[in-house]
Amino acid sequence: MKKIIYFLFLFLFCIGIFANAQDNAGLTLPAGFKANLFAENIGGARHIAITKNGIVFAKLNRANKQGQSIVRLEDANKDGVADKITGLANYGGTGIYLNGNSLYASSNEAIFKYELDNKDEVLNPLSPVTIVSGLINRRQHESKSITFDKANHIYVNIGAYSNACQEQDRTPGSKGKIPCPILDSAGGIWKFDGNKENQTYGDGMRYATGLRNVVGLDWNTQTNKLYVSQHGRDQLNTFFPSLYNDAQNAELPAETFYEINEGDNAGWPYIYYDPSQHKKIVSPEYGGDGQKEGASNFINPAVAFPAHMAPMAVLFYTGDQFPAKYKNGAFITFHGSWNRAPLPQEGFFVAFVPFKNGKATGEWEIFANGFAGTIDGAKVTSTNKAKARPCGLAQGPDGSIYVSDDTKGAIFKISYNK
Amino acid sequence: MVQYKWKGIFLAGMLLFGLTQSIQAQNVINGKKIYETRCLVCHQADGGGVPNMNAPLDGSTNVVGNDISRLVKIIKNGFKDKVELDGNYYSNDMTPNPDLTDAAIADVLSYIRTSWSNKSSIVTLAQVKNANKGNQKKNSK
Numbered sequence: 001m002k003k004i005i006y007f008l009f010l011f012l013f014c015i016g017i018f019a020n021a022q023d024n025a026g027l028t029l030p031a032g033f034k035a036n037l038f039a040e041n042i043g044g045a046r047h048i049a050i051t052k053n054g055i056v057f058a059k060l061n062r063a064n065k066q067g068q069s070i071v072r073l074e075d076a077n078k079d080g081v082a083d084k085i086t087g088l089a090n091y092g093g094t095g096i097y098l099n100g101n102s103l104y105a106s107s108n109e110a111i112f113k114y115e116l117d118n119k120d121e122v123l124n125p126l127s128p129v130t131i132v133s134g135l136i137n138r139r140q141h142e143s144k145s146i147t148f149d150k151a152n153h154i155y156v157n158i159g160a161y162s163n164a165c166q167e168q169d170r171t172p173g174s175k176g177k178i179p180c181p182i183l184d185s186a187g188g189i190w191k192f193d194g195n196k197e198n199q200t201y202g203d204g205m206r207y208a209t210g211l212r213n214v215v216g217l218d219w220n221t222q223t224n225k226l227y228v229s230q231h232g233r234d235q236l237n238t239f240f241p242s243l244y245n246d247a248q249n250a251e252l253p254a255e256t257f258y259e260i261n262e263g264d265n266a267g268w269p270y271i272y273y274d275p276s277q278h279k280k281i282v283s284p285e286y287g288g289d290g291q292k293e294g295a296s297n298f299i300n301p302a303v304a305f306p307a308h309m310a311p312m313a314v315l316f317y318t319g320d321q322f323p324a325k326y327k328n329g330a331f332i333t334f335h336g337s338w339n340r341a342p343l344p345q346e347g348f349f350v351a352f353v354p355f356k357n358g359k360a361t362g363e364w365e366i367f368a369n370g371f372a373g374t375i376d377g378a379k380v381t382s383t384n385k386a387k388a389r390p391c392g393l394a395q396g397p398d399g400s401i402y403v404s405d406d407t408k409g410a411i412f413k414i415s416y417n418k
Numbered sequence: 419m420v421q422y423k424w425k426g427i428f429l430a431g432m433l434l435f436g437l438t439q440s441i442q443a444q445n446v447i448n449g450k451k452i453y454e455t456r457c458l459v460c461h462q463a464d465g466g467g468v469p470n471m472n473a474p475l476d477g478s479t480n481v482v483g484n485d486i487s488r489l490v491k492i493i494k495n496g497f498k499d500k501v502e503l504d505g506n507y508y509s510n511d512m513t514p515n516p517d518l519t520d521a522a523i524a525d526v527l528s529y530i531r532t533s534w535s536n537k538s539s540i541v542t543l544a545q546v547k548n549a550n551k552g553n554q555k556k557n558s559k
Contacts, residue, residue, distance in 0.1 A: 044470075061470065139500045139509040170513045171496075238459050338468040341459055384466035384474065407469060 025412055026387075028369045032323070035368065038402060038413040039082040042071050045404035045411060046094035047145065047313060048392035049103065055120040056082065058392065059096040059105055061406055069093070070105055072122070073411065080413055088114075088125035094143035094215065096392075099152065099194060106144040108137040111156060111192070134200040136161065136186045140169075141213035145313075147226070149219050152194040155226055159213035160187035164233050164285045165269035172239045176285030180269050183209050187268060189217070189228060189260065210266040210298060211258075216393075218314040222328050223358040226260040227302070229311035229332055233272055233283070234339040240284045250340040251276070254304035255311050257332065257353065257360070267298030275304040302353075302360040308337035309347025313393035321399025322416045329355045332364075333390035333403060336372060336383050344381035348372035350390055350403055368414060371405065388412075445540050449529025452522055456515060457530075465534040473508045476534035480504075486527070486541055487549035493523050520546040 024035040038056070043064030049057045056073040063069045068087030076084050095106030103114040103122065112128035131154070135144055141159025148154055162169050165180035165187075180187070185201060188209035192199050207226070216229040237249035244252065253272035258264070271280040271294030280298055282288030305311065312333045317326050329352060336348035350368040354361050372380040373387030380386050392404035400415040453461075457475075461467050465476030475481050480488065480503065496514030500507060518526070521543050528540035 139498075139507075140511060142509060168514075169511045172513070235459060238456075338462065338471065339459065341462055342454070382462060382464050382466060383468050384462065384464070389469075 025410075026370050026373060027412065027414075029414065030367065033368075033414060033416050035412050035414045036080050038075070038080065038411040039073050039085065040408070040410045042073070042085065042409040042411070043069075044406035045071070045409045046143070046391050046406050047096045048394045048402055048404045048411065049096045049098040050394045050396050050402060051098060051116065051120045052397050053120050054397050056394070056396075056402060056411065057096055057098070057103060057105075058404055058409075058411065059093055060409070061094070062092040063090045064409075070096070070122075072120075074120075080415075082411070088122055089128075095146035095156070097146050097148060099148050102194075104131070104146060104148075104154070104194075106146055106156070108142040108144060109133060109135050111144065111146060111154060129197055131194070131197060132156065132192050132199045132204070135190075141186075141231070143213075143215050145215050145217055147217050147219050148194060149226070150221065150224065154192045154194045155189050155207060155217060155219070156192065157189055157211070157214040157217060157228070158186045159215075160211075160268065162269070163235065164283055166285055170235065170239075174285075176269055176283060178286070182269075187211060189214065189226070207262055208260045208264040208266070210264075210268045210270075212268040216311045216314040216332060218316055218330070220259075220316050220328075220330075220358075221318070222316070222355075227314055227316075227330065228258050228260055229314055230256045230258065230266065230268075231310055232256065232307060233269070234308070236284065243284055243290045246342055249307075250343045251307050253281075253307055254301065255307060255309055255334075256301035257303040257305065257311070257314075257330075258299060259302050259360070260299075264299050265297065267294060270294060271298055273301055273304055275306070278304075303362060303364055305332075305334075305351070305364065306347065308339040310335035310337065312391045315393040315395060315401065317395060317401070319395055319399025319401075325354060326352065328358075329353055330360070331367060331393055331401060333393050335389045335391060335406075336386055338383050345383045346381065348380075348386055348389055350393070368403065368412075371403075371412075445525050445528040446532055448522070449525035449527070450533075452518070452526040453529050456513075456518075457526070460510065460512070465530065465536075467508070468510075470506070471508055471510050472512075473503050473506075475530045476536060478504060478536075481530055482536050482538035486545050487552045489527055489541075490523055490546055490549040491553050493518065493526065520550065 025037045027035045044061035045058040058071045060069045070089040071087045073082035074084040091107040093107040097104045101116045110133040111131045115123045138161035140161045145157045160182045166174040168174040189207045190204045191207040192204040213231040214228040232253040236244040254275035274281045280294040282292045282294045312335045315331045332351045334347040337345045348371040352367040353364045371388040388405035391406040403412045460472040467474035497512040524541045524546045531538040
């Protein structure tokens with residue numbers, strides 16, 4: 001009898017291990033990596049930041065049921081799952097960044113600063129300092145993503161409230177405006193002082209322009225350069241059916257990853273990047289025909305990704321937990337497409353971009369996949385049915401990485417076991 | 419004789435029913451074509467839209483509701499009011515369709531009101547014309 005019970009336990013134990021190893025929270029990962037759900041259903045989680053003690057702060061798109069839009073997640077018993085979840089603030093938005101003991105968060109118009117105590121509790125949840133306000137928000141491309149350099153400057157994306165700067169947005173036959181007036185106050189990256197209160201456009205500088213909508217950005221501390229990922233323009237086929245068919249639109253233009261120097265212009269709305277020709281092509285709203293090349297003063301991408309997949313966050317990996325090839329390379333989350341229709345939607349994954357001697361090699365690979373999940377055993381290819389859509393990205397103190405989802409609000413923890 | 423009369427009425431009824439059914443079907447078939455070329459890009463093949471970006475038409479209370487003139491106006495003029503729709507907001511700008519005929523608008527509305535899980539009534543040409551009159555009056559005020 002004892003023996004039977006013993007075997008039964010052994011059997012159950014094995015099943016447990018097997019199920020765990022197989023599951024990985026539904027994700028597909030390279031060999032040696034594992035994933036688990038750190039949290040679920042916290043509300044659509046955009047960007048995330050992690051303290052040196054491993055406390056995760058998530059910025060929500062909109063306030064959750066508790067009326068809170070910054071969620072603090074703590075794993076007190078260290079089992080890899082958040083067990084103490086609290087929150088603060090009530091404004092929706094995307095950006096969150098930890099700079100020492102200062103926690104910066106953005107609404108779709110402003111950037112606020114909070115202070116943390118030595119337990120990583122927020123000291124001034126009701127009275128943050130307003131660092132920047134009055135940034136353009138016309139709903140389209142409204143996210144204000146933020147990052148910092150080492151000298152305490154904030155870099156914030158101000159997305160263009162337009163697809164291709166047409167006289168009438170998203171209207172067939174409407175011409176592109178010359179020059180595009182949106183670029184004066186949006187469609188680029190602005191730089192502000194991280195300490196100064198109450199800044200607005202006049203206090204900052206336009207650091208880079210010609211960027212339609214950058215949701216992901218990170219400072220490469222190795223090379224001291226800003227990197228950004230842009231969402232390319234939509235609807236070449238619906239506006240210019242004589243130049244682009246559905247299949248061509250599904251692959252055009254590339255989603256682009258740029259190294260940015262002060263004063264750079266990436267060319268939106270005048271050009272787009274064609275990943276198969278490896279060229280900057282004049283936009284059809286500006287007289288392009290799908291072949292004509294654009295001006296050479298616009299910068300080239302460091303990496304060109306497949307069209308429409310929507311890069312959401314960039315993270316330079318500085319940890320020691322993952323194998324050496326990942327060190328100082330970049331992870332990028334992809335939200336999944338909508339403008340590949342009528343072709344199936346794709347790109348609900350986290351990509352890895354290898355770097356060599358401080359430069360992207362131009363290659364990329366899928367690191368974590370399967371976020372969209374399956375329905376009746378079939379891969380989900382409709383964006384509105386995706387179970388999770390990768391958005392925020394941050395590195396924990398132990399070198400694990402965390403990926404947030406902005407549908408229901410899951411947070412995945414991905415680790416490597418040697 | 420009485421028997422024949424009833425048979426006649428029955429047959430005529432069947433004919434009428436079949437005719438309206440096929441008008442309805444034609445309506446929806448035309449509407450589907452318009453949907454595929456003009457609307458599918460944003461509202462998607464399954465009518466589910468794109469979260470936070472393009473409103474879903476499948477399951478939308480406005481789409482299956484009675485305010486036909488609002489729907490007609492949205493199709494004609496496009497839509498970027500960014501108002502709450504069934505508890506959510508959508509960030510994209512909807513393209514106007516000033517070149518669609520009233521009949522085509524009736525067809526595409528018929529399609530979106532009776533497709534996916536939507537089980538509402540079709541929209542007739544007369545309803546669209548009526549809606550136009552109402553919308554014009556509102557605009558001239």
